[in-house]
Amino acid sequence: xxxxxxxxxxxxxxxxxxxxxxxxxxxxxxxxxxxxxxxxxxxxxxxxxxxxxxxxxxxxxxxxxxxxxxxxxxxxxxxxxxxxxxxxxxxxxxxxxxxxxxxxxxxxxxxxxxxxxxxxxxxxxxxxxxxxxxxxxxxxxxxxxxxxxxxxxxxxxxxxxxxxxxxxxxxxxxxxxxxxxxxxxxxxxxxxxxxxxxxx
Numbered sequence: 001x002x003x004x005x006x007x008x009x010x011x012x013x014x015x016x017x018x019x020x021x022x023x024x025x026x027x028x029x030x031x032x033x034x035x036x037x038x039x040x041x042x043x044x045x046x047x048x049x050x051x052x053x054x055x056x057x058x059x060x061x062x063x064x065x066x067x068x069x070x071x072x073x074x075x076x077x078x079x080x081x082x083x084x085x086x087x088x089x090x091x092x093x094x095x096x097x098x099x100x101x102x103x104x105x106x107x108x109x110x111x112x113x114x115x116x117x118x119x120x121x122x123x124x125x126x127x128x129x130x131x132x133x134x135x136x137x138x139x140x141x142x143x144x145x146x147x148x149x150x151x152x153x154x155x156x157x158x159x160x161x162x163x164x165x166x167x168x169x170x171x172x173x174x175x176x177x178x179x180x181x182x183x184x185x186x187x188x189x190x191x192x193x194x195x196x197x198x199x200x
Contacts, residue, residue, distance in 0.1 A: 054177060057111035059085040059102040061095035061124070064117030064161040067169055071115065074170055083111060096127040099158075103131030106155050113177055114156035121160035128156045132197050135190070140164050145172045149179035151186045 056075055060068040065087055075082050085101050087093045095118050102114040114136070116124035121138045128136035136156035137148035140163045148154035157176045159169055181187075 053079045053081065054112040055081045055083070055110065056113050056115060056177070057083040057085060057102045057105040058115045058117075059098040059124075060087060060117035060161070061098065061119075062087055062090050062092050063119035064121075064124070064159070065090050067159070067161040067166065068117050070166055071117075071169065071173060075173070095124050096130075099124045099127035100131055103128040103134040103136065103156060107131055107133040112155075115159070115173065116156060117159045117161045119160060119162040121158040121163065125156075125158035128158065133194075135193065139172055139176060141168075142171060142175050145175040146179050149176055150182045151189075153181040153186070153190045 058068060058072060058075075068084070068087075072082050072084050083105060085105070086098050095116075099116040102111075102116050105111045106114040114128065114134075116128050116136070118124040121140065125136045125138040128134050134156050135152060135154045136158055137144070137152060137154035138158040138160070139145035139148055140160050145157065148157070154176070157173065159172060161169075164172065
């Protein structure tokens with residue numbers, strides 16, 4: 001994307017030619033829209049996982065199958081033990097039992113973390129969170145992945161396979177499993193979440 005006006009490298013603002021948007025006539029390209037927006041700082045690309053070998057349970061529906069297969073290979077190559085709980089093809093399937101199974105594996109102490117995937121990751125997160133003791137977080141960006149661990153002690157990561165690409169998914173996973181829980185005031189709040197589970 002070519003910038004005009006303010007320099008992109010100066011900080012955060014950049015004028016760009018956003019080509020084009022439909023007009024009321026429905027004809028694309030009839031008008032060039034000039035807009036100004038803020039660009040977030042680019043985070044440095046993580047080179048490798050900075051964690052000891054972990055046990056990771058992973059599962060997806062058909063929409064997340066291809067990304068799951070890639071992440072299984074990615075995590076295995078990094079030295080982690082991966083429990084692939086399906087699905088095992090792109091044939092349409094129901095995500096709740098798969099994601100709940102990943103959650104149970106984490107709850108029972110058979111995995112350090114769980115990862116679930118679907119088209120958006122929303123339903124998969126909801127299914128995993130139905131398991132008592134699971135704190136599943138939908139993270140389609142690095143900041144959310146970091147905060148889910150630092151502040152919420154999330155133990156299951158959900159990713160939208162139709163939202164993020166393979167490269168970003170690798171970085172999200174890396175950030176999630178290598179970020180420590182900060183404890184302190186956050187531990188008190190996580191304990192409150194557990195108390196809420198006991199009400200039902």
